[in-house]
Amino acid sequence: MSRRRRRGACRIAYAPPADDTLAKMSNPDTFRAEMSRTLAHDPYGHGSTTVCGERDRREATVGGAIVLYYVSGSVLTVTVVRMVALN
Numbered sequence: 001m002s003r004r005r006r007r008g009a010c011r012i013a014y015a016p017p018a019d020d021t022l023a024k025m026s027n028p029d030t031f032r033a034e035m036s037r038t039l040a041h042d043p044y045g046h047g048s049t050t051v052c053g054e055r056d057r058r059e060a061t062v063g064g065a066i067v068l069y070y071v072s073g074s075v076l077t078v079t080v081v082r083m084v085a086l087n
Contacts, residue, residue, distance in 0.1 A: 009040040010076045018067075018080040025065070025085050034063030035080075043071040043078045061086075 012035050014022060022028050038046045039062060048060035056071045068082040 008076065009036065010043055010071070010078045012036065012040055013077055013079045015079060015081045018083045021065070021083040021085060026087070031063040031065065035067075035078075038062055039067075039069070039078050043069070 012032070022031065025031055039048070039060065043058065044055075046060055046062070048058045051057045051059050051068065056073075057068075058071060059066065059068050061067070064085060064087045066084045066086065067080055069078050069080045071078055
């Protein structure tokens with residue numbers, strides 16, 4: 001098990017553009033629960049890929065949305081910058 005997992009889950013934060021998309025989703029609570037279940041516990045996993053070759057700048061599909069996010073390991077935070085809802 002990785003050191004990150006033993007220290008606990010990351011906090012999920014939403015930048016204003018992502019928060020706007022979240023507010024327009026049909027079931028934002030389900031999406032937030034999926035983010036907590038997946039990326040909060042392993043932000044480098046769950047099929048995520050690097051963006052522009054930066055390890056901490058990532059993209060993943062979670063709960064019916066494409067999510068662009070940054071990982072800050074020093075403060076255990078995943079910041080969602082942009083989202084595109086697929087449904």
